[in-house]
Amino acid sequence: MDNIIGNCDNLGDNLTALGADIAGAIIPGATGLGLAARASSKASKGALIEPNRIYSARALIRRADEPGPFHNFPESYNSAIFKPGNRRVINDNYVQYELKGSINGKSGKFEIGVKPSASGRTEVITHRFFRPDL
Numbered sequence: 001m002d003n004i005i006g007n008c009d010n011l012g013d014n015l016t017a018l019g020a021d022i023a024g025a026i027i028p029g030a031t032g033l034g035l036a037a038r039a040s041s042k043a044s045k046g047a048l049i050e051p052n053r054i055y056s057a058r059a060l061i062r063r064a065d066e067p068g069p070f071h072n073f074p075e076s077y078n079s080a081i082f083k084p085g086n087r088r089v090i091n092d093n094y095v096q097y098e099l100k101g102s103i104n105g106k107s108g109k110f111e112i113g114v115k116p117s118a119s120g121r122t123e124v125i126t127h128r129f130f131r132p133d134l
Contacts, residue, residue, distance in 0.1 A: 050082070052122045053114065059125050069103045070130045073110065077101075081110050095123070101130075108132035 063071045080086075081099045088096050090113075097112045113127030 051116070051120060053078075053082075054122065054124055055128075056115075056124050056126045059128055063128070070132075071128060073103060073128075073130050077110060078112065081112050094126075096127070103130050103132075106132045 066072065077099075081097050083097075083099075086097045086099050088098060090096055093115055095114050095116055097114070099110045100107070101110055102108065109131045111127060111129050111131055112125060114123035114125050116123050
């Protein structure tokens with residue numbers, strides 16, 4: 001909650017972000033300081049900050065080539081698939097998110113494979129597929 005109603009549990013975070021935004025307005029070329037302050041505060045409290053996720057050309061081409069649901073399941077499924085408990089590190093350059101589910105009555109597993117950036121702030125989606133059970 002952002003102090004619209006109820007208690008003021010994040011008043012300190014809001015004031016810090018406001019101060020950072022004011023500093024950003026005064027310092028030439030400095031932008032986004034309030035957002036950075038909020039992200040830093042959330043990280044220090046243990047909140048997860050989602051990375052930016054972008055599609056590779058390969059993943060987009062696969063989706064265009066296959067008209068069926070296996071590469072083209074709804075984008076709205078991504079938020080459930082990207083939950084922390086569904087994350088499996090394959091190696092330093094590849095992470096796969098997996099979630100059991102079904103499409104058109106077929107049981108299986110949704111898979112989204114990503115290549116994380118060195119900073120961890122961006123993940124490039126290289127694989128997006130529904131793998132039916134045999």
